Amino acid sequence: MAQLLHTMLRVGNLERSIEFYTNVLGMKLLRQSENAEYKYTLAFVGYGEESSGSAVIELTYNWGTESYDHGNAFGHIAIGEEDIYARCEAIAAAGGKVIRPAGPVAGGTTEIAFVEDPDGYKIEFIQMSSAENGLG
Numbered sequence: 404m405a406q407l408l409h410t411m412l413r414v415g416n417l418e419r420s421i422e423f424y425t426n427v428l429g430m431k432l433l434r435q436s437e438n439a440e441y442k443y444t445l446a447f448v449g450y451g452e453e454s455s456g457s458a459v460i461e462l463t464y465n466w467g468t469e470s471y472d473h474g475n476a477f478g479h480i481a482i483g484e485e486d487i488y489a490r491c492e493a494i495a496a497a498g499g500k501v502i503r504p505a506g507p508v509a510g511g512t513t514e515i516a517f518v519e520d521p522d523g524y525k526i527e528f529i530q531m532s533s534a535e536n537g538l539g
């Protein structure tokens with residue numbers, strides 16, 4: 404059976420992104436690799452080991468490229484959380500940017516929040532106990 408493995412994000416400063424995803428969002432740095440020939444470094448972060456079936460984020464740093472034009476197509480990566488209110492408080496306290504405070508989605512009951520990572524990618528937090536479609 405196919406398995407969702409990772410989402411790749413190109414980032415402008417790998418150390419900054421690793422710091423955010425680990426110390427602000429509470430993920431683990433799972434593995435890191437460098438390709439000197441093609442001048443890029445990969446860092447995989449997530450809440451669980453890939454070997455246990457956890458989907459992860461692949462942070463890609465192209466040496467010397469400090470920013471990207473994100474266009475207007477990319478939406479977000481979603482993370483299920485037991486308490487998005489506490490998580491958002493912790494993110495804000497750690498200097499993270501909460502761009503949509505925790506609360507019910509417009510016209511619905513699922514409770515969500517949005518934060519922005521250091522490159523401007525949006526991360527959605529969903530209160531699993533409130534999630535519709537059987538996620539809760």
Ligand SMILES: C[C@@H](O)C(=O)SC[C@H](NC(=O)CC[C@H](N)C(=O)O)C(=O)NCC(=O)O
Nearest residue numbers: 409411413441442443444445461463464465
């Ligand atoms: C390890 C595996 O999960 C990969 O995603 S490697 C894919 C490969 N990545 C790179 O070459 C990284 C540097 C490259 N300059 C880039 O920014 O992508 C690749 O084929 N990338 C092309 C792509 O469109 O992802």
Ligand code: NI
Nearest residue numbers: 409410411461
């Ligand atoms: Ni990949």
